[in-house]
Amino acid sequence: MKAVGVIVEYNPFHNGHAYHLQAAKETAQADLVIAVMSGNFLQRGEPALVSKWYRTQMALLNGVDIVLELPYRFATQKAETFANGAVSILDAIGCHSLMFGSESGDISSFMQTVDYLDKNKERFEQNIKKNIKSGVSYPKALSLSFQTLSSPDNILSLDKPNNILGFHYVKSIIQQNSPIIPLTVKRKNADYHDEHFATETIASATSIRKALFTHQEGKSSIEQYVPVATNMLLKEYLAEYGHFHQWENYWSYLRFRLLQMSPEELSEVYEVEEGIEHRLIAAALESTHFKEFMQKIKTKRYTWTRLQRICVHILTNAKKTDMKSTKEIATYLRLLGMTNNGKEYLNKYKSQFALPLVSKLSAYKEKDIVLDIRASRVYSFGVGIQTRERLLHREYKQPPIYIK
Missing domain, CATH: 3.40.50 (Rossmann fold)
Structure with missing residues (x-):
């Protein structure tokens, strides 16, 4: 079968x-x-x-x-x-x-992009680090770094969410040496x-x-x-x-978690980095609902998606030691x-x-x-x-x- x-x-x-x-x-x-x-x-x-x-x-x-x-x-x-x-x-x-x-809908563009970025891996990763240091989010740094490379024809547009996921699916298949054949629609x-x-x-x-x-x-x-x-x-x-x-259903539980944890305890949670724990606690003190809280903690460096993921990990108490394997x-x-x-x-x-x-x-x-x-x-x-x-x-x- x-x-x-x-x-x-x-x-x-x-x-x-x-x-x-x-x-x-x-x-x-x-x-x-x-x-x-x-x-x-x-x-x-x-x-x-x-x-x-x-x-x-x-x-x-x-x-x-x-x-x-x-x-x-x-x-x-x-x-x-x-x-x-x-x-x-x-x-x-x-x-x-x-x-x-x-x-995209064109599987050849995915294959070619994975191959191209593998050959230009060092320069690509250096550009990503440089862009992150400038204060932009990781997805933005990825997109900017990709744009700086002189791309050949039939290269994928990596500023679209499903293209990005598909790129990583193809890359994972290749890296895992899997016989799976990638297809796209x-x-x-x-x-x-x-x-x-x-x-x-x-x-x-x-x-x-x-x-x-x-x-x-x-x-x-x-x-x-x-x-x-x-x-x-x-x-x-x-x-x-x-x-x-939806998130508002969990706001009271998330707020409780944030207000009963010390900054040191919060920093042990997965993806809580660079001192953002202090910002999270301060915003929780001042916010009455989840959307207001998110608007207070949103920065240029942290995307809305990444911040929501941090909130999930706080809610589930998923620590760095739990998630990293x-x-x-x-x-x-x-x-x-x-x-x-x-x-x-x-x-x-x-x-x-x-x-x-x-x-x-x-x-x-x-x-x-x-x-x-x-x-x-x-x-x-x-x-x-x-x-x-x-x-x-x-x-x-x-x-x-x-x-x-």
Whole structure:
């Protein structure tokens, strides 16, 4: 059985994702799709709209055959680390290819760019350090450094979010010496950060979330932008837990953490560097909600995304010693769900997987998975007291979801 891999967040699953899955199976001529999906906290430092279990159901009901969790240690990181973890999981489970969406849509430009930057690595990295010293953020330093190189034809534009991720996917495949074949499809209509609906059927996840939060009662008109199963599950989640997850739900807990920690304790948290701990504490004293807090701590050097990731690590108490590991690749495969087709693949090839397959938490003890458990516990505080226990204990009691 030939498997094509996808790396996703599905926050939530929408029509653009359905198009991506169809293109993945057709282009790769694959028998099934395996998704590596972020858990309850995401790459941009945000809590997922609904839990990983509901997003797993969305995936399985819309064409994915196996859903594996991208561990917290990778899911809440910059693009390079995010890609390393995800690619290592797809490689370990035997994926033939990886399909990702991009603004480019031309896989040859990704291959050429990775090769070009590898040959100019020393000069490129020197330029990055020089730009960071000037006070700009890392993504900006990366873009400026890339622009200073005299690029040949067919080089990728690295100022687009999906191009950047795709670049790191291809780079990770090459660095890990993986046999995975990278494939890309041009993103359809909606840009990644669009806050408004772009067409009659395709919208970004950002614009869908904005509509849902604007109309928390569930009457927002998103039906034309998401599959029927997604719309059903979003309504079900709202009915079961009362509201969707967003940063404001966690503000009181984050503020408590900041105000009861000393600057020295805070500096031990991952990504808290360069004395920003003092700025965080001062802003927490003066802010009444999360957005106000973020506006107070935002600087030219720190992007909004990086600051949100810092906040996630403070909330989950993810320390530098927890997040930094000698291994830059995953150490286990956490199974969240499967279809009949996926079950057949697992039964057939499980003995050949390069990493242990984890379907029961009680059966596996590992440092990284403790972070995943802690993140799920914290995530449960994003809903009301009456329903929190249900979400809190689902991490332990929920077996992999099986869609027949």
